[in-house]
Amino acid sequence: MGKTVKKQRPVNLDLTTIRFPVTAISSILHRVSGVIMFVAVGILLWLLGLSLSSPEGFQSAAIVMHSFIAKFIMWGILTALAYHAVGGIRHMLMDFGFLPETLQTGIRSAYAAFGITVVLSILAGVLVW
Numbered sequence: 001m002g003k004t005v006k007k008q009r010p011v012n013l014d015l016t017t018i019r020f021p022v023t024a025i026s027s028i029l030h031r032v033s034g035v036i037m038f039v040a041v042g043i044l045l046w047l048l049g050l051s052l053s054s055p056e057g058f059q060s061a062a063i064v065m066h067s068f069i070a071k072f073i074m075w076g077i078l079t080a081l082a083y084h085a086v087g088g089i090r091h092m093l094m095d096f097g098f099l100p101e102t103l104q105t106g107i108r109s110a111y112a113a114f115g116i117t118v119v120l121s122i123l124a125g126v127l128v129w
Contacts (some may be wrong), residue, residue: 026110030087036080078124
């Protein structure tokens, strides 16, 4: 029989001590925003179906959209859409060679994506409220 090798690897299970680089955070948030948009399609289709079902359905949809929770959810959906679009444009600029694929450019473009998303999120808040 073969020898068993004991692996002496450090194990770090405390996630609060791990510091992700901004490029990793940007990538993770891009995926999360995609999942949020996928779920949002169901919500938006339900609201559209309700509003198109009848005049009473339209009134029901209008009443739903006047609640704070519905406005907050709509703002969240628009913010996720904005971040996903900005992150997608960022990736396409790199893929097509308009931005060099260096660590420094990745860091700067991630911060730029965050900044642009904050501005778009504020505009979405003004639009919704």
